[in-house]
Amino acid sequence: MAMEALTYDRAYAYRQEIPPKEYETWQPRKVMQLLIDIDPNADKNSSIAFGLEEEAGKPAKKMAMLGSEEVLNLATLKKHYDALGSYLHMPTLKQMFDGPSPDFAQLKERCEKIVAYLEKVLASRVFNVTLGQFATLECVRCSANIRKRVPFASELLEAKCFNCGAEYRVRNESDQQSLWEPIVEEIGCPGESCAGKIKLWRDEIKRGTWWTCNSCGKAYEICLSIAEKEATPPSE
Ligand SMILES: [Zn+2]
Ligand SMILES: [Zn+2]
Structure with a gap:
């Protein structure tokens, strides 16, 4: 849950850039991948410092450090998150008969590694920094x-x-x-001897969309139709 909470908190910083249909994404690995698709630096550690430039455009000689951020990155999520999943449930009968019994010593060791990492992340002096243009x-x-x-x-x-x-x-x-x-498609007026053109957005190119042609004044609608198939050369 801590790994999920940290990842969702990070996603919240990018909320204006995440398509709403992705709000249902819950696996931290997928959420982090989504953030990286938006911003390749989404899971990188960073530091913030500021200083007064003596000369415009030249980095300041004296910088004051605000802090560094340790991010729960994709590699760590891949390594540890899924591995914990199987411990959320009791082994099935099949697993009990077939497989080796769960190695609890190994699980404990893994949990301790995760806790140590999360403590570093939570101790960051700055967090969820997203800088961009x-x-x-x-x-x-x-x-x-x-x-x-x-x-x-x-x-x-x-x-x-x-x-x-x-x-x-x-x-x-x-x-x-x-x-x-x-992003629009320009479509020629289907009217005979009409040179009119209409621009349709991609999502308007569907059955039921209609318009009135500016040139000939007639209304047209996108429909489904069955047409005779033109002869195609036999495929090899
Ligand atoms: Zn809009
Ligand atoms: Zn027309």
Whole structure:
């Protein structure tokens, strides 16, 4: 439970970045993997120090240390958490007949190692530090705020509005600027001799979505249909 509590507490620090459907994830190993997918430094130890720069942009010569954080990292969770799971239940009849009986001396030794590690984690002077650079946008579809962690390199990322599901591509352009591009499909108007085009979000491409064409004024709807299969060359 201590390993779970520490991991959930850490996840809480990232709550604005975790898709709500992941809130049900409970295995600490999976929760920590989720955090690492959001921020590769999520399970790394860190120290925080501050100081006054004598010259702007040059690190200060004198730094005051605020403290260090020891994190219950993924490797430790992998090593110990699952191993404890089998002790939560009595061995089944099959296990009793087949397997060796549980080695309680080994279990005790493992628990002592875990306790020593957790004590180091809990003694950290700073904890659940998440530093990063974020790009924000008011969703163009529903006006909710979207916040996405963006690395310093100009990497193209995908972001999703947790409120309405609209998807975007995001790129960090400079210190203060990021470029957001809605991920939409451009679909030509099916009307005869109409050059109209409509843009649909990915989640709108489903049966029942309809629109009125700006060019020909007719309404169209996405339906299921059966069409004659075009001849395909026989596969080898
Ligand atoms: Zn939205
Ligand atoms: Zn049209």
